[in-house]
Amino acid sequence: MNLNRRGFLIISGSAIAVASLPFVARAGEKLKIGMIGSGRVGSALGNALVLAGHEVMFSSRHLEDDQSLAESIGAGASAGTPREAAAFGDVLFVAVPYSALPDVGEDLADLIKGKVIIDACNPFPNRDGEIADWAREKGAGLASAELLPGALIVRAFNAIGSARMGAAYQEPGAVGMPIAGDDAEAVAVASGLIRDIGYEPVLIGGLEMGRHLIPGTPLAGEHSAEEIRQIAAGLE
Numbered sequence: 001m002n003l004n005r006r007g008f009l010i011i012s013g014s015a016i017a018v019a020s021l022p023f024v025a026r027a028g029e030k031l032k033i034g035m036i037g038s039g040r041v042g043s044a045l046g047n048a049l050v051l052a053g054h055e056v057m058f059s060s061r062h063l064e065d066d067q068s069l070a071e072s073i074g075a076g077a078s079a080g081t082p083r084e085a086a087a088f089g090d091v092l093f094v095a096v097p098y099s100a101l102p103d104v105g106e107d108l109a110d111l112i113k114g115k116v117i118i119d120a121c122n123p124f125p126n127r128d129g130e131i132a133d134w135a136r137e138k139g140a141g142l143a144s145a146e147l148l149p150g151a152l153i154v155r156a157f158n159a160i161g162s163a164r165m166g167a168a169y170q171e172p173g174a175v176g177m178p179i180a181g182d183d184a185e186a187v188a189v190a191s192g193l194i195r196d197i198g199y200e201p202v203l204i205g206g207l208e209m210g211r212h213l214i215p216g217t218p219l220a221g222e223h224s225a226e227e228i229r230q231i232a233a234g235l236e
């Protein structure tokens with residue numbers, strides 16, 4: 001596994017619990033990915049992950065949309081209900097409006113315990129209502145962990161435009177991806193997938209630091225890995 005342990009130790013400054021995962025992901029291993037939410041972010045990331053050789057099952061509340069999307073991508077892509085995608089995935093991506101997270105957490109409760117979830121969701125008060133105010137006050141990483149209990153959450157892909165998410169592979173490693181997570185194994189698995197689609201992952205700390213991974217913060221937008229380390233070093 002390819003964990004940036006040095007950056008992790010320096011930046012987070014605290015111990016991160018290592019939970020045992022239901023599978024062992026080795027560098028370069030092709031994984032099954034369950035995509036919960038297949039809109040702009042879910043479809044862009046899912047497409048990039050299929051191009052990288054992973055198998056992706058897309059899901060939303062409209063199976064027919066996911067079937068069309070999977071057909072347009074071709075081999076490696078499939079469609080299912082959110083429960084089917086959650087059961088299919090070694091790793092899950094969640095890319096839904098923040099206001100949908102309580103339902104997602106409840107509907108998938110038995111399937112997400114102990115699973116790595118890469119959380120791209122952002123709380124926007126004007127779109128998501130009161131839950132966004134709560135999440136922003138608590139910090140988006142800790143809030144997502146509360147809404148998706150038992151999952152090993154890694155926040156990532158929160159503050160770059162979906163239109164760019166499928167482009168990083170053209171210049172591998174040129175753009176950094178700030179991430180936050182409490183579980184070292186989950187961070188390692190997420191880092192591998194992030195690298196697979198062309199980004200250089202930079203762990204800025206535990207889930208508590210996820211509050212910095214939303215649009216409108218200094219880490220938002222595209223930065224090199226080194227720039228992200230410098231910005232993260234100045235965050236409180």
Ligand SMILES: NC(=O)c1ccc[n+]([C@@H]2O[C@H](COP(=O)([O-])OP(=O)(O)OC[C@H]3O[C@@H](n4cnc5c(N)ncnc54)[C@H](OP(=O)(O)O)[C@@H]3O)[C@@H](O)[C@H]2O)c1
Nearest residue numbers: 037038039040041060061062095096100121122158161162
């Ligand atoms: N757009 C960006 O550039 C961008 C960048 C970074 C992060 N984000 C964040 O990523 C998340 C997704 O953004 P997006 O732009 O991809 O939104 P989007 O295009 O509106 O897609 C949202 C997806 O979630 C699905 N969905 C909604 N409620 C659901 C539920 N209860 N269960 C399962 N699926 C559900 C929707 O499909 P159905 O309605 O058919 O269920 C749709 O597939 C948001 O939190 C956003 O803030 C967006």
